[in-house]
Amino acid sequence: MRMSTSDCTVITTIAAFLLTAALLSSGGPARAADVLAPFKDDLFSKQTVLQRADDGAFEVVDYDEMRDINGRDQIPQKRVQQKYVALGIRKAQADETLSLDGTRLDVTRVGPAANAAFTVIFIHGRDGDRRLGANDYSFGGNFNRLKNLVAGNGGVYYSPTVRSFDSNGVAAIAGLIRYASAQSPKRPVILSCASMGSQVCWGIARDEASVKRLKGMLIMSGVTDPDFTRSAFHKAKLPLWFAHGSRDPVYAAADQQALFESLHKAKYPTRFTLFQTGNHGTPIRMIDWRGVLNWILAG
Numbered sequence: 001m002r003m004s005t006s007d008c009t010v011i012t013t014i015a016a017f018l019l020t021a022a023l024l025s026s027g028g029p030a031r032a033a034d035v036l037a038p039f040k041d042d043l044f045s046k047q048t049v050l051q052r053a054d055d056g057a058f059e060v061v062d063y064d065e066m067r068d069i070n071g072r073d074q075i076p077q078k079r080v081q082q083k084y085v086a087l088g089i090r091k092a093q094a095d096e097t098l099s100l101d102g103t104r105l106d107v108t109r110v111g112p113a114a115n116a117a118f119t120v121i122f123i124h125g126r127d128g129d130r131r132l133g134a135n136d137y138s139f140g141g142n143f144n145r146l147k148n149l150v151a152g153n154g155g156v157y158y159s160p161t162v163r164s165f166d167s168n169g170v171a172a173i174a175g176l177i178r179y180a181s182a183q184s185p186k187r188p189v190i191l192s193c194a195s196m197g198s199q200v201c202w203g204i205a206r207d208e209a210s211v212k213r214l215k216g217m218l219i220m221s222g223v224t225d226p227d228f229t230r231s232a233f234h235k236a237k238l239p240l241w242f243a244h245g246s247r248d249p250v251y252a253a254a255d256q257q258a259l260f261e262s263l264h265k266a267k268y269p270t271r272f273t274l275f276q277t278g279n280h281g282t283p284i285r286m287i288d289w290r291g292v293l294n295w296i297l298a299g
Contacts, residue, residue: 035297036290039148043084045288050276054264058257063245063275063282072140084141092151093134100175107176108134110147111156118155118188118215118297119180120146123162123173125195125221133159139285146289156184165196170203174210181213188215190296194284195250198222205233214238216296220283221248224255229263239269239299243287245278269299 038045051060074081093110108130122133122143136144143159150157160176162169173191180189191214193201201217202225204210211232216239228234242260244253253274260272275282 035294036149036153038290039145039152040084040086041290044142044145045290047286047288054261057264057270058260058272058274060246060274060276061286063278063286065277068140068286077138079137080139080141085136085144086148087136087144089144089147089151090136093147095130098176098179100172100179103172103175105172105176106130106161108159109156110134110159111151112154113156114183116154116156116180116184116187118150118153118190119158119184120150120155120190120192120293121158121160121173121176121180122146123160123191123193123197123200125197126165128197129161130159139281142285142287142289149289149293156180162197162200165199167203169200170207173200173204174207177204177210177213188297189213190215190217190293192218192220192292193222194220195222195280202228202231205231208232211236211238216240216299218243218287218292218296219256220287221245221251221280222256223251224259226259228259234268237269239271239296241271241273241292241295243273243275243283243292245275245280245282247277248280248282250280271295 048062049059050062052058069076072080072084089110093108095106095108098105098107106129124132132138133143134147147157158176158180160173162172177189177191191201191204198219201219201222204214205217205225205228214233217233218241220243233240240263242256244256246253257272257274260270263270273283273287275286278286
């Protein structure tokens with residue numbers, strides 16, 4: 001049955017109300033499994049866990065290129081099979097240029113511009129732009145799933161273009177976090193960063209004003225921050241999830257795993273997903289967005 005744009009808006013509004021009530025109820029946060037309604041979980045969430053450690057916080061997930069790329073994509077690494085995507089979400093998508101304290105930031109927004117139940121921001125790596133995080137067909141359709149999970153549950157998703165991964169890039173994303181928080185006051189903001197974009201996440205972790213607006217972070221295939229324990233983010237003990245491929249040739253998985261293990265030993269709220277035999281781009285393709293977002297939102 002086809003739905004009109006107004007039908008989709010009503011459904012999204014209802015979802016936002018219900019999710020917000022769950023997140024802000026006086027009885028405490030909802031259980032992780034209850035926060036976000038599922039979307040194509042049978043295709044994205046049923047992954048084989050080869051190993052669990054650290055009370056379940058550390059997981060090694062089976063990854064096989066022939067199965068997870070060639071068997072999933074219509075055109076390997078370029079176009080996923082149609083069953084992995086639902087394109088109706090494009091009705092809630094818009095390209096915008098935001099003016100943030102004099103800085104212009106190009107973003108793709110999916111979901112309501114204001115009064116969203118929560119916000120998710122994705123930061124691309126080198127040579128990327130806002131189109132990477134909004135591409136429905138690349139990375140096995142995982143961004144299409146993310147868009148549907150966020151907007152379908154009353155949230156808003158931003159994929160910005162980061163022009164540099166230095167202090168200027170950090171300042172731009174700090175502005176976006178501030179903007180999103182003002183648009184949806186007192187609602188959770190989740191920041192996710194991939195590859196070189198992780199430098200932005202670590203920079204934001206040092207910015208006290210941004211940290212006060214954040215609910216948690218996801219680092220995928222990222223560089224390690226040896227001074228993270230000195231950051232405002234660490235001081236606030238906000239949830240932090242790592243995801244890495246075991247054969248990543250750009251940033252070694254062992255470095256991130258060592259940081260995770262030191263944090264877990266200190267009882268910091270953290271998780272690590274290691275994709276066995278995975279490469280640099282594997283976490284973007286394979287991360288179970290619903291599992292990550294549920295864990296952070298319920299934290």
